[in-house]
Amino acid sequence: MKNTKEIISHLKDKGFVYSGSSIYGGLANSWDFGPLGTMLKNNIKDSWKTFFIDQEENIYHLDSSIILNSKVWKSSGHIDKFNDPMIDCKSCKERFRADHLIEEENNINVDSLSFEEQTKMIHKNIKCPNCKASNWTNVRAFELMFKTSSSKTNEDESNLYLRPETAQGVFINFNNVVNTLNAKVPFGIGQVGKAFRNEVTPGNFIFRTKEFEQLELEFFVEEKDANKSFEEYLQKIRNFLEILGLSSKNLKEYKVPKESLAHYSLGTTDFEYKFPFGWGEILGLANRGGFDLENHSKNSNEKMEYFDQANNRRYTPFVIETSMGVERLLFAIVSELLITEKTSDGEREVFKLPFNIAPYKASVLPLTNKIEKEAKDLFKLLLKENIGPINFSKGGSIGKRYRKQDAIGTMFAITYDFDSLKDKMVTIRHRDTMKQERIKIKGIKEYIFNNAR
Ligand code: GAP
Numbered sequence: 001m002k003n004t005k006e007i008i009s010h011l012k013d014k015g016f017v018y019s020g021s022s023i024y025g026g027l028a029n030s031w032d033f034g035p036l037g038t039m040l041k042n043n044i045k046d047s048w049k050t051f052f053i054d055q056e057e058n059i060y061h062l063d064s065s066i067i068l069n070s071k072v073w074k075s076s077g078h079i080d081k082f083n084d085p086m087i088d089c090k091s092c093k094e095r096f097r098a099d100h101l102i103e104e105e106n107n108i109n110v111d112s113l114s115f116e117e118q119t120k121m122i123h124k125n126i127k128c129p130n131c132k133a134s135n136w137t138n139v140r141a142f143e144l145m146f147k148t149s150s151s152k153t154n155e156d157e158s159n160l161y162l163r164p165e166t167a168q169g170v171f172i173n174f175n176n177v178v179n180t181l182n183a184k185v186p187f188g189i190g191q192v193g194k195a196f197r198n199e200v201t202p203g204n205f206i207f208r209t210k211e212f213e214q215l216e217l218e219f220f221v222e223e224k225d226a227n228k229s230f231e232e233y234l235q236k237i238r239n240f241l242e243i244l245g246l247s248s249k250n251l252k253e254y255k256v257p258k259e260s261l262a263h264y265s266l267g268t269t270d271f272e273y274k275f276p277f278g279w280g281e282i283l284g285l286a287n288r289g290g291f292d293l294e295n296h297s298k299n300s301n302e303k304m305e306y307f308d309q310a311n312n313r314r315y316t317p318f319v320i321e322t323s324m325g326v327e328r329l330l331f332a333i334v335s336e337l338l339i340t341e342k343t344s345d346g347e348r349e350v351f352k353l354p355f356n357i358a359p360y361k362a363s364v365l366p367l368t369n370k371i372e373k374e375a376k377d378l379f380k381l382l383l384k385e386n387i388g389p390i391n392f393s394k395g396g397s398i399g400k401r402y403r404k405q406d407a408i409g410t411m412f413a414i415t416y417d418f419d420s421l422k423d424k425m426v427t428i429r430h431r432d433t434m435k436q437e438r439i440k441i442k443g444i445k446e447y448i449f450n451n452a453r
Contacts, residue, residue, distance in 0.1 A: 004205050004276045007334055010349065014408050016040065016334075017206070029202035029209055036408055037330075039359035039389065041213075044244065044329055045192050047356055048215045051240050052190055052322065059188040059217065060177055064169025066194060067148070067160050075295040076168050078145055078161075081263040085110075085118055086142035086200045091133035097200050098139040101126050111260035115139040146196045146210070162196035167321060169193075170218045171292040174304050185306050185317050186229065188219035192326075204277050206327040213326040218288075220306070220317040226287055229320045230267070233285050237271060237322060244329060245337050245354045250274040254281075264291040273332040282332055283324035290316040333357070337409075343434070351409035352432055355452035361388040362412040362448060363405045367398060375416035378426070378441065382414075385445045406431055412448055 002010070011017045016037035020030025033041055053059045073079045085098040098118045099110045105126050110118060119139045127134050146162040163169065170189045177183050195214045202208045221229045234253070241251060256268040268286040272279045293304040293316050305314045337352045355361060364382065366375030372394055379392045391410070393401045398415060405413050413429040420426050420441070428447060429436045439447050 001274075001276055001335055002338060002340070007276065007331075007338065008205055010338060010407070011037065011334065030211070031206055031209065036359045040333075040353075040357060040409075041326055041330060043357040043359070044326055044333070045213070045215065047243060048240070048324070049190070049192065051243065052215075052217050052236070053188075056188070058183070058186065059190055059219075060181060060183065062170055062173060062177070062189050062191045063193065064166070064173060064191065066163050066196075068163060068168060068172070070159055070161060071299060072168050072172055072296075073145065073161050075299040076171075076292060077263045077295070078164060078168075082144050082164060083141040084144060084200050085115060085139045087119070087122060087139050088137045089128040089131060089133060090135040090137060092128060092131035094128065094130040095200055096129070098122060100201065101129075109257065109260060111257075115141070142198075142200050144197045144199070146198050163194075164197050165195055165323070166191045166193045166214045166216045167218055167323070168292070170216070171296055171304070171319075172300075174220070174293060174296075175302055178306065185308070186219065186221045186225065188217050190215075190217040192216075204275070204280070206331050207275065207277070207280055209327065212328075215322075215324045215326060215329075217322045219320040219322075221320060222315070223290075223318045226289075226318040226320060230285065230287055233320055233322055234269060237283065237285060241271070243354065244333055244357065245352070246273065246332055247336065250332075250336060252279065256284075262286070264288050266291075273328070273335070275331065275335055280328070282328045283322065286321045286323070288319040288321050290318055292319060293317065348403055348406055350406040350431065353409035353411075355411050358409040358411055359389060360391045360405070360408065360410040361452070362390045362414055363393050363401075363410045364390065365393045365398060365401050365413055365415045367415055367417040369394060371416060371418065371421065374421060378414075378416055378420075382444065387445055387448055402429060402434075411452060414444065 014036060015034040018032045018034050019026050020032050021027040053061060086095055087098045087101070088095050102108065102110045102118060102121050122136055122139065145164050148160050148162060150160055170191055177189055192215050193213065194211060196211050199208055199210055202210055219229055219233065250273055252272050254270045254272055256270060261268055266287045266289045268284050270281045270284045273282045297304045304316070306317050307314050339350055339352060341348055341350050364375055364379040366372045376392065379390065382390050393405065402413055411431045415427040417427065424441050425438050426441055426444070427436050428439055430451065
């Protein structure tokens with residue numbers, strides 16, 4: 001596995017990511033996705049939507065607002081409980097997550113410790129990782145939600161927040177979906193979208209940022225079926241991660257201990273990935289019970305309950321939530337599948353992306369510029385064949401062009417040569433095996449779909 005620096009350098013070099021706001025000197029821990037990164041990200045999101053929503057009979061899409069009425073965040077517990085313990089070094093003014101400092105130094109879980117106890121531990125035996133001083137403030141709660149404001153609203157609404165999770169947009173639309181689509185429990189609502197958190201210590205490339213995208217699915221079930229659904233989703237998640245190309249040896253499931261559960265959770269299993277910097281959470285599966293719908297029922301003008309017509313009874317469904325970060329999945333995929341491989345003439349960089357999530361499915365390469373026009377005609381023809389994005393690569397030696405495509409994950413390289421003018425055939429090379437075959441131009445699409453993995 002490459003280290004994080006090598007991964008960033010490759011991704012920047014090939015147009016997957018750029019440093020955020022770089023022409024103004026940058027913005028710490030902010031990243032823009034370039035053309036290839038955007039394609040890869042979109043493909044990850046599309047795979048998620050297909051797998052978790054479109055291939056299921058009772059799951060619905062949603063696209064709710066990023067800024068919601070602030071009462072939503074009061075009811076959800078985020079205004080009162082969504083914070084991290086933070087401590088400042090008075091000497092160098094750096095800010096740290098207190099729990100991370102203690103965990104790194106003492107290898108213990110600090111979730112059951114009060115702020116006073118955490119303060120004592122840090123004051124006693126931890127030096128500032130930045131300046132090595134022992135000159136700390138006390139541990140304080142650091143609100144994770146990004147505040148914003150709206151000028152023309154009344155006082156109550158003037159404090160607005162950027163959503164820290166997409167899930168609440170789903171819960172407040174529960175009645176709308178039931179009423180308009182006649183949704184019957186068990187059913188689910190999935191949503192993909194941006195979330196924002198004022199993280200105390202962002203870092204590790206795109207692992208922890210202040211702005212990121214979530215893939216969230218809220219599955220509504222009767223309380224008696226919640227554990228069964230939880231187990232089913234555990235298996236679905238394992239299958240999905242395999243589709244993305246992540247191997248089980250780099251994944252582990254962590255059952256979150258009771259004292260560390262989020263304020264809304266009755267039980268959570270996190271999936272962690274072995275990143276170049278160490279193990280890190282890529283997603284969580286939580287049993288949120290009736291927490292969210294009950295609180296919105298209590299505090300809003302609507303009862304967020306389900307009416308079971310067959311049994312003539314009303315109840316609050318439990319929620320089994322799958323929540324993943326797109327950027328963390330992308331980082332895990334690159335860590336696993338961007339490989340330096342020995343070849344007969346040295347080595348190559350190859351990005352072994354599954355066909356479905358690779359930015360380009362194929363590339364058309366004229367052997368020399370003399371046949372560029374004919375190769376371009378073939379390229380334009382293939383663009384309309386619904387194979388997916390294809391690129392055109394000319395100039396430089398054919399070997400170098402193959403390597404370039406390997407490095408961005410293109411699975412098939414289609415070389416158009418002088419014989420192609422006469423025999424209407426091309427040479428097609430497979431990224432992973434580097435094997436080449438001569439095939440008919442007419443059969444390219446079929447060949448690609450038969451050999452894609
Ligand atoms: N609705 C539940 C929820 O938001 P979470 O564990 O706080 O749960 C879910 O977040 C996922 O969102 C995480 O597993 C991670 O993949 C992603 N995520 C959370 N904070 C993030 C951050 N600061 N940067 C990037 N991804 C983040």
